[in-house]
Amino acid sequence: MAEYSAWQLLKHAFTGNTGWKEAWRKPEPKPAYEVVIVGGGGHGLSTAYYLAKEFGIRNVAVVDKGVLGQGNVGRNTQAIRSNYLLPENQHFYELSMDLWEGLSQELNYNVMFSQRGVLNIAHHPAQLDQFARRGNAMRLNGIDAELYTRADVARALPGIDMSPTARFPIHGGFMQKSAGVARHDAVAWGYARAADRLGVDLIENAEVLEFIKDGDRVAGVRTTRGEIRASKVAVAVAGSTSEVMRRAGIDRLPIESHVLQAFVTESLKPVIHTVATYGGGHLYFSQTDKGSILFGGDIDGYNSWAQRGNLPVVEDVMAEMVTLFPGLARVRLLRSWGGIMDMSMDGSPIITAGPLPGMYLNTGWCYGGFKAIPGSGLCFAHTIAKDEPHRLSAPFTLDRFQRAYAIDDKGQGPTPKWH
Amino acid sequence: MRIPCPFCGLRDGVEFSYQGDANRTRPDPVSVDQTVWNDHVFNRVNTRGVHREFWLHNHGCRAHLVVERNTVTHEIVSVALARQFVLERKP
Numbered sequence: 001m002a003e004y005s006a007w008q009l010l011k012h013a014f015t016g017n018t019g020w021k022e023a024w025r026k027p028e029p030k031p032a033y034e035v036v037i038v039g040g041g042g043h044g045l046s047t048a049y050y051l052a053k054e055f056g057i058r059n060v061a062v063v064d065k066g067v068l069g070q071g072n073v074g075r076n077t078q079a080i081r082s083n084y085l086l087p088e089n090q091h092f093y094e095l096s097m098d099l100w101e102g103l104s105q106e107l108n109y110n111v112m113f114s115q116r117g118v119l120n121i122a123h124h125p126a127q128l129d130q131f132a133r134r135g136n137a138m139r140l141n142g143i144d145a146e147l148y149t150r151a152d153v154a155r156a157l158p159g160i161d162m163s164p165t166a167r168f169p170i171h172g173g174f175m176q177k178s179a180g181v182a183r184h185d186a187v188a189w190g191y192a193r194a195a196d197r198l199g200v201d202l203i204e205n206a207e208v209l210e211f212i213k214d215g216d217r218v219a220g221v222r223t224t225r226g227e228i229r230a231s232k233v234a235v236a237v238a239g240s241t242s243e244v245m246r247r248a249g250i251d252r253l254p255i256e257s258h259v260l261q262a263f264v265t266e267s268l269k270p271v272i273h274t275v276a277t278y279g280g281g282h283l284y285f286s287q288t289d290k291g292s293i294l295f296g297g298d299i300d301g302y303n304s305w306a307q308r309g310n311l312p313v314v315e316d317v318m319a320e321m322v323t324l325f326p327g328l329a330r331v332r333l334l335r336s337w338g339g340i341m342d343m344s345m346d347g348s349p350i351i352t353a354g355p356l357p358g359m360y361l362n363t364g365w366c367y368g369g370f371k372a373i374p375g376s377g378l379c380f381a382h383t384i385a386k387d388e389p390h391r392l393s394a395p396f397t398l399d400r401f402q403r404a405y406a407i408d409d410k411g412q413g414p415t416p417k418w419h
Numbered sequence: 420m421r422i423p424c425p426f427c428g429l430r431d432g433v434e435f436s437y438q439g440d441a442n443r444t445r446p447d448p449v450s451v452d453q454t455v456w457n458d459h460v461f462n463r464v465n466t467r468g469v470h471r472e473f474w475l476h477n478h479g480c481r482a483h484l485v486v487e488r489n490t491v492t493h494e495i496v497s498v499a500l501a502r503q504f505v506l507e508r509k510p
Contacts, residue, residue, distance in 0.1 A: 255465055257490070301436075305468075306493065402454070
């Protein structure tokens with residue numbers, strides 16, 4: 001019987017809510033596991049879950065330097081979409097879309113997945129042509145996409161400035177209706193609990209200090225909670241990738257760490273019904289179920305390991321938000337925060353065996369990692385279990401740069417601050 | 420963040436644009452070694468701490484600078500002219 005259900009709620013209500021099991025155990029680390037995953041965020045936890053569920057590898061530990069889900073999985077703006085131009089990206093992100101649709105049932109945990117659509121707004125005819133090209137590319141690969149007229153945009157986003165005298169007047173838009181949002185914390189907690197119930201040990205407050213090696217081969221990790229040996233060690237630590245990999249002796253990777261800020265306002269009545277992006281600058285926004293408007297823009301633009309941003313970007317993002325929604329100018333900002341992004345050289349992720357024997361690496365999510373948590377976990381688990389890439393993540397191995405097969409959806413070249 | 424420009428003095432960070440990692444050295448242009456070029460174009464050390472990087476004072480004197488900046492605290496450790504830095508680096 002499902003652990004969380006209406007019936008269970010009722011039963012526990014009558015017994016004073018004293019019988020709930022904790023969401024996951026707090027086990028002491030065992031001396032050895034089959035697989036150790038470094039990083040207890042969305043990607044690490046989903047990888048652990050799919051290793052246990054799809055590949056029958058349950059002797060798994062996830063180690064994190066802090067508590068679970070406190071990094072980027074708890075800091076993002078929750079958008080889920082697969083509206084990419086290149087077929088490699090389309091197929092890979094569409095795998096996640098398929099998994100998102102059944103995720104609450106699969107994990108028996110309400111991740112509040114809501115397919116409210118993602119609307120990219122176009123501000124001039126050339127931009128709309130670009131969107132038509134991208135939409136057609138998606139439809140060729142079986143993903144839904146619609147071109148929106150000015151009237152469609154006005155209907156989808158009441159309150160938006162449709163005036164012809166706007167700084168960048170709205171010309172149309174591009175909608176993926178199957179896209180949407182999910183509650184980010186619930187995704188981490190849901191995967192954590194589901195993995196725990198399958199026997200995965202989630203070990204918090206265990207920072208990796210060093211990788212243990214048998215000759216060339218990585219054979220475990222030395223953590224602040226002791227030594228843990230494993231025949232396979234997987235790393236999924238987002239913005240901290242370069243620093244963690246340095247502890248394994250890998251000094252150079254196609255990654256730069258940059259800070260991305262996000263913002264949330266006080267709660268309002270429903271005014272924004274989709275996720276949407278501004279095409280005159282760089283801004284994306286949605287309204288949470290609690291009523292807050294959740295939005296963000298560009299990364300700060302220079303390498304940063306500080307989990308906080310600087311004011312020029314704050315001003316820029318606010319200006320863009322008010323340009324689109326003059327009526328929201330007086331709404332108060334509740335919080336802003338920053339997260340460290342693992343910006344890759346082509347804007348696409350890296351899911352790979354290596355770079356050392358016995359090691360597996362999942363990184364390079366730029367600022368789009370949240371949407372890919374289910375598919376990334378499944379593909380990474382496949383790579384770890386079978387020592388070969390999943391069909392859909394095969395284009396995303398680390399050696400693609402050497403092979404000159406960069407997957408550059410935006411066509412920006414190897415300049416991480418532009419992806 | 421404010422950067423002390425050698426010509427203009429202490430100026431607001433928005434006047435400058437970031438031009439990336441200054442630790443990279445361009446391989447010999449006649450080299451056809453794929454591994455060397457791949458490493459130069461794509462790989463970075465991605466320092467956590469004091470990082471040497473190029474900045475352009477594009478809304479000021481337009482000088483190219485090499486700034487040493489702490490990537491955790493954004494403290495500026497040193498600023499030099501890029502030309503001087505590159506000439507001194509040459510063997």
